[in-house]
Amino acid sequence: MNIGDVARQSGVPPKTIRYYEDIGLIRPNLSENGYRAFTESHIHKLAFLGRARALGFTIEDCRTLLSLYEDENRESMQVKAVAEDHLRQIEEKIAKLQSMRATLAELVEKCAGDHRPDCPIIEDLSPERLAK
Amino acid sequence: MNIGDVARQSGVPPKTIRYYEDIGLIRPNLSENGYRAFTESHIHKLAFLGRARALGFTIEDCRTLLSLYEDENRESMQVKAVAEDHLRQIEEKIAKLQSMRATLAELVEKCAGDHRPDCPIIEDLSPERLAK
DNA sequence: ATGAGGCTTCCAGTTACTGGAGGGTCAATG
DNA sequence: CATTGACCCTCCAGTAACTGGAAGCCTCAT
Structure with missing residues (x-):
């Protein structure tokens, strides 16, 4: 083929x-x-x-999983270990993104979004010491 | 310096x-x-x-934001637009990851994780038609 | 003057593909 | 039999945003 x-x-x-x-x-x-x-x-x-x-498995994970897939004598704990590890990493990513989302959502909500220059988003990103 | x-x-x-x-x-x-x-x-x-x-802003977003940061005549809507767009993308990523997490968590839970080869994770990844 | 630490440039590697150039192969049509 | 269009091939480069390392000045303190 x-x-x-x-x-x-x-x-x-x-x-x-x-x-x-x-x-x-x-x-x-x-x-x-x-x-x-x-x-x-x-x-x-x-x-x-x-x-x-x-x-979302990485290529290296895939390599491992594929060899387990082909291995009649695999132990399911090997597979589970890879999956659990990956699951943990996904949960970390989700946590990071949710924290970003929380901050961003708050800033976006506070921003007037009009023609004036004042902007809580820019202010949040700016080093505070400028305020001195 | x-x-x-x-x-x-x-x-x-x-x-x-x-x-x-x-x-x-x-x-x-x-x-x-x-x-x-x-x-x-x-x-x-x-x-x-x-x-x-x-x-989580991309470098290109940063370029834009930095120029707005420096621009006394910026309009907050410009900043808000960039942030809203980014927020949407983050939410998409979260959604994707949560769906992965759901599937993975279910599979991990169902997997015995012992010394036998039977594994729901591998089965889920395998093309079903093999069962025929 | 010598050694530690900081600075420089440049090259390569990371992840997992994707696009494109330049060029053979195959099956069907005129 | 030549051509055309759809495949296929290899190789090179680019993506995002850095990071590590080599080879080599600069500076300051001893």
């Missing part, structure tokens, strides 16, 4: 598939004409990767 | 200050010995940038 078909069936764009090959996530065969030749198994792996990426 | 002092007073590391100069956010003078020479005003701008970055 050619890369275009695989892209359609896995949901992973051709460019990305080539990139995944570059970094060693998948290893398609080469056919005589120089085209990559993919199998069903490649489609599965790519779809797997697509979902893992959609859940 | 040398870059080290400015870094300490503004909270922006020397490397980053040089980078900000590179991309035209600040313009320190050059002293005879080839060192950058900063003024109070540079410290203020850098502190401003540091805060804006901490609120």
